[in-house]
Amino acid sequence: MPDPLLSVENLRTYFYTDAGIARAVDGVSFNIGAGETVGLVGESGCGKSVTALSILRLIGSPGRIEPDSRLMFEGRDLLRLSEGEMRRVRGNRIAMIFQEPMTALNPVFTVGDQIAEVSRVHEKKGRKVAWNRAVEMLELVGIPAPAERAREYPHQLSGGMRQRIVIAMALMMKPALVIADEPTTALDVTIQAQILELLGDLQQKFGTSILLITHDMGVVAETASRVIVMYGGEIVESAPVDRIFANPHHPYTEGLLGAMPKVGQERERLQTIPGTVPPPTNWPAGCRFHDRCRYSWERTERAHPPLYEIETGHLSRCFLAEEPQRRAQPHEPMVAQS
Amino acid sequence: MTSPRAGPADAGSPREPGAVAEPRTPLLSVRNLAKHYARKTGLFGRNQGVVKAVDGVSFEVFPGETLGLVGESGCGKTTTGRAILRLIEPTAGEVVFEGQDVLHLDAGSLRRLRRRMQIIFQDPFSSLNPRMTIGAIVREGISIHRIAEGEEADRRVKQLLDEVGLRPEYAKRYPHEFSGGQRQRVGIARALSVEPNFIVCDEPVSALDVSVQAQVINLLQDLQRDRGLAYLFIAHDLSVVEHIADRVAVMYLGHIVELTSARELYREPLMPYTQALLSAVPVPDPRAKRDRIVLLGDVPSPANPPTGCVFHPRCHHPHRDAACAAIVPPLEEKAPGHFVACIKQPPTIVSLGDSAGQRWHEAT
Numbered sequence: 177m178p179d180p181l182l183s184v185e186n187l188r189t190y191f192y193t194d195a196g197i198a199r200a201v202d203g204v205s206f207n208i209g210a211g212e213t214v215g216l217v218g219e220s221g222c223g224k225s226v227t228a229l230s231i232l233r234l235i236g237s238p239g240r241i242e243p244d245s246r247l248m249f250e251g252r253d254l255l256r257l258s259e260g261e262m263r264r265v266r267g268n269r270i271a272m273i274f275q276e277p278m279t280a281l282n283p284v285f286t287v288g289d290q291i292a293e294v295s296r297v298h299e300k301k302g303r304k305v306a307w308n309r310a311v312e313m314l315e316l317v318g319i320p321a322p323a324e325r326a327r328e329y330p331h332q333l334s335g336g337m338r339q340r341i342v343i344a345m346a347l348m349m350k351p352a353l354v355i356a357d358e359p360t361t362a363l364d365v366t367i368q369a370q371i372l373e374l375l376g377d378l379q380q381k382f383g384t385s386i387l388l389i390t391h392d393m394g395v396v397a398e399t400a401s402r403v404i405v406m407y408g409g410e411i412v413e414s415a416p417v418d419r420i421f422a423n424p425h426h427p428y429t430e431g432l433l434g435a436m437p438k439v440g441q442e443r444e445r446l447q448t449i450p451g452t453v454p455p456p457t458n459w460p461a462g463c464r465f466h467d468r469c470r471y472s473w474e475r476t477e478r479a480h481p482p483l484y485e486i487e488t489g490h491l492s493r494c495f496l497a498e499e500p501q502r503r504a505q506p507h508e509p510m511v512a513q514s
Numbered sequence: 515m516t517s518p519r520a521g522p523a524d525a526g527s528p529r530e531p532g533a534v535a536e537p538r539t540p541l542l543s544v545r546n547l548a549k550h551y552a553r554k555t556g557l558f559g560r561n562q563g564v565v566k567a568v569d570g571v572s573f574e575v576f577p578g579e580t581l582g583l584v585g586e587s588g589c590g591k592t593t594t595g596r597a598i599l600r601l602i603e604p605t606a607g608e609v610v611f612e613g614q615d616v617l618h619l620d621a622g623s624l625r626r627l628r629r630r631m632q633i634i635f636q637d638p639f640s641s642l643n644p645r646m647t648i649g650a651i652v653r654e655g656i657s658i659h660r661i662a663e664g665e666e667a668d669r670r671v672k673q674l675l676d677e678v679g680l681r682p683e684y685a686k687r688y689p690h691e692f693s694g695g696q697r698q699r700v701g702i703a704r705a706l707s708v709e710p711n712f713i714v715c716d717e718p719v720s721a722l723d724v725s726v727q728a729q730v731i732n733l734l735q736d737l738q739r740d741r742g743l744a745y746l747f748i749a750h751d752l753s754v755v756e757h758i759a760d761r762v763a764v765m766y767l768g769h770i771v772e773l774t775s776a777r778e779l780y781r782e783p784l785m786p787y788t789q790a791l792l793s794a795v796p797v798p799d800p801r802a803k804r805d806r807i808v809l810l811g812d813v814p815s816p817a818n819p820p821t822g823c824v825f826h827p828r829c830h831h832p833h834r835d836a837a838c839a840a841i842v843p844p845l846e847e848k849a850p851g852h853f854v855a856c857i858k859q860p861p862t863i864v865s866l867g868d869s870a871g872q873r874w875h876e877a878t
Binding site for chain 1: 586587693695696723724725726727728729731732735750752753754756757758780790791792793794795796797798799800801802806808809812813
């Protein structure tokens with residue numbers, strides 16, 4: 177197997193707050209291959225966005241990436257690079273697409289200027305050349321009349337158009353990896369379909385790898401080849417996309433899939449996961465999901481489960497891997513009993 | 515204008531196909547509701563025309579049923595919900611609730627009416643007063659409407675909290691101590707406190723994570739069953755609406771473009787916009803392969819809507835022609851109980867997964 181493009185090894189990002197140490201990302205390891213789309217899913221507070229920001233080293237005080245973490249990218253550990261070297265990686269080899277395109281764009285510059293800036297900073301191109309490159313990119317991301325649109329300001333464009341601008345900026349340098357953090361969450365469903373189609377087309381064209389962060393299992397099913405599920409700052413399950421939907425192993429993944437209403441499905445009561453995500457300053461002992469889990473038993477309250485390999489390429493952080501018979505005895509989770 | 519008078523099946527057995535519904539009186543009846551905003555620009559606020567946020571919307575809600583109202587940002591669904599309660603004063607139209615003409619009530623009668631009609635808001639953070647305890651928030655309506663006082667009121671507050679799945683001792687706590695899902699439960703308890711029989715649910719689960727969203731949806735359904743509530747359920751998430759609604763109205767640029775039972779709408783959408791909207795919903799099944807109708811461009815501005823059918827510039831109907839740009843399509847009954855605003859015959863039977871979008875792509 178060829179070396180992965182990005183290899184995240186034991187990533188731990190902690191925030192040293194007055195309320196205690198928030199272990200937002202707590203020992204996360206995964207790979208992304210060249211040209212691959214990996215979906216990173218989980219609910220608010222699971223650590224998925226902090227994982228993304230950590231890869232780009234965009235964690236500010238009071239946060240810190242713990243020293244024994246490693247981020248191997250194109251043969252180098254990003255955590256060992258100087259700030260100057262890291263700046264040449266950001267926006268150049270690894271680009272990011274944010275959820276809210278309005279806040280990602282500067283309101284006082286034209287969108288053409290903002291896209292051209294990428295080329296001027298990373299390629300040291302002159303104003304004119306960079307501008308022409310910007311217009312080319314606008315055309316590539318499907319903006320009609322790109323030469324005119326380039327002279328407009330973000331507020332003159334719709335949400336879908338703005339997200340296209342952000343994508344044009346991200347892809348300007350043909351990065352090896354694009355991290356897309358909820359890129360379509362703020363958009364209407366018909367615009368979301370346009371943007372997902374565009375991302376897919378551009379990925380094929382440039383061979384870019386995508387780390388797609390989302391809470392929407394539908395978006396993941398349609399775009400990713402592999403899925404990583406996070407809960408409580410950890411990876412709880414990871415598998416090829418077909419596998420995770422057909423045969424989820426971790427009770428949290430099972431709960432997430434069951435909680436979604438699905439179009440065309442008979443109307444029955446939705447499955448729920450009682451309780452809420454615990455705060456990162458105070459993860460539960462044992463399995464971090466045990467108090468919300470339908471299968472928990474004494475062992476899960478005491479011991480912290482490792483990631484088991486259920487099958488080649490399918491990992492699950494659950495003791496059910498050792499004691500599968502427990503799945504036959506679901507019960508009311510602890511939080512629902514109180 | 516044809517009025518969508520399709521009654522739902524009985525509340526006890528919603529969506530029983532073929533069940534003959536008794537003719538029933540609607541709880542709420544909305545006729546040609548409109549809300550226009552004047553656009554004023556410049557130093558002297560000269561009138562620059564109007565934005566037609568809601569432009570002639572008609573529907574009915576029957577006792578105990580859930581009518582879903584779906585559409586994308588700016589389609590007018592929230593404005594419609596608020597105009598019914600007169601939280602926004604509508605420009606024109608008629609709203610009749612339990613036989614009362616809502617739009618011509620004086621302040622006192624309107625206040626009494628609000629006991630019967632309530633609203634649950636989208637944002638569980640901004641909709642609760644941070645300086646009031648949960649108990650005071652839920653109790654406020656009970657006191658204002660003089661439903662109970664003293665210990666009896668306290669007892670009711672505790673009972674309401676219990677009913678929405680919150681511990682009664684939470685009454686003494688403040689909103690910031692709760693998660694989004696718990697706050698939404700407080701909002702529901704507040705709405706229930708005055709014993710309404712109709713609630714406008716304005717995107718009540720959009721701000722919640724999926725596991726919490728499922729808890730709140732189940733709660734709303736339990737309350738509906740136990741108390742016989744009717745809901746106008748406003749949402750942009752089509753899978754949530756299909757799950758909870760008996761009938762669904764689809765809005766686009768201030769108009770209802772399709773209205774029918776939830777089952778029918780999702781099985782066989784007839785209006786081209788609804789078809790595109792439904793086909794755009796990502797399916798959480800990686801093996802599901804289907805053709806997607808990707809709409810071109812953006813929703814036009816309601817300040818300058820297209821002539822004729824507001825959807826015609828983006829429409830993929832194979833017989834779209836000049837008439838679509840000239841005639842405003844009425845909401846007509848094209849199949850029993852299935853109302854569609856389109857002057858063309860429905861483009862064959864275009865259920866989800868059919869290749870209409872494909873054919874259209876090939877043709878262009």
